[in-house]
Amino acid sequence: MKAKSILRTLLLVFVVVSGVSLVIKDVRERSESGTVSEGSTVMAATAPLQTAEGDPAPTKRPPKVIAYYFHTTFRCTTCRTIEAFSREAIEQAFGDALKNGKLEWRLVNVEERANRHFIQDYRLFTKSLILVKMKDGKQAEWKNLSRVWELVRRKDAFLRYVQDEVRAYLEAS
């Protein structure tokens, strides 16, 4: 009987702690989003993928392509696979473009308030790989590579799909 009441108390405490932590996290994010400047929480991938974020902005910027992978704080197994395959497809075929800044890879958590605008900007409804073409520092066009969900169980087809789409965007820019 004693064990039962201890277990009951522990479980109820767990429910309360979960609820409180949910509220605290949400409130903290709301207050942080007021102080953090927009875009600063966009995570650039680690080496060898480099972003040109720190470069001094030239007046006439060369055209480039940005490959965004948008995720939420909860990362499911399939989502991790999509991210890893996308990254592999890009690293494997476009090493030069990544080095000279014609192509960038960016990981963005849309659950962070400062990044929430991306949900509307690119009409995101789940974890997505989006290609954005930049001309003169402005966004010229974008595309959702929505077939990543369909091809995630066929790695070869997935890599080819992403590489073909990125290549088409790079060639047209």
Add this chain to the structure above:
Amino acid sequence: MSEGLLVPSATALWLGVLTSISPCPLATNIAAISFVARGVGSTRRVLATGILYTIGRTLTYLTLGALLVASLLSIPEIAMFLQIYMNKALGPLLLVVGLILLDVIPLRFSTSMGGEKLQRWAESAGIWGSLPLGMIFALAFCPVSAALFFGSLIPLALDTGSSVTLPSLYGIGTGLPVFVFAVLIGLGAQWVGKALNKLAQIEKWARRATGVIFILVGIYLSLVHIFGVPV
């Protein structure tokens, strides 16, 4: 049904089945199967609970589909909101329901209710409870189910102008595997119970198992979605 809707209808049903057999909603599906199968004492009860669970899911997708096709809701906003918040709320909710199912948190009844009446009420509440359970579980979108519902089903519904039939078929598709599994387990347990002449005992344990499964799934969802424990 016109011939033009036949292929989209089959697609919608298949998308639903695909959603429910993907690994992501496995935790909630296990909870649902245990809830439906727990009434092993009566075939009618298992079937009614399973049908109501599927109707609950269908109602959610039907409402969401109709609102989205009529452009009363924005796809990105509602899709991301449900993915971010519903899964977080589900963990503590399932834990509390599990504790109620195990009678750890007793529900207070009016004393005027007689013993037999109370038992009947508790049984029918258990059956009808599967309706809101289906509705809530359907709202807890996973990345895969969001990709299939918002990315495949809604565009299909928009294309064909079918805001009722296709989302409903999708809902039935998502409930179908859970329904089939639950009925098989429920009837299997019933058969074993009858063969061993221990049906009442098996039913008692099935009810307890449901409570324990709800608590475990609740803890799992809270750890993953609220505390960010990697899976």
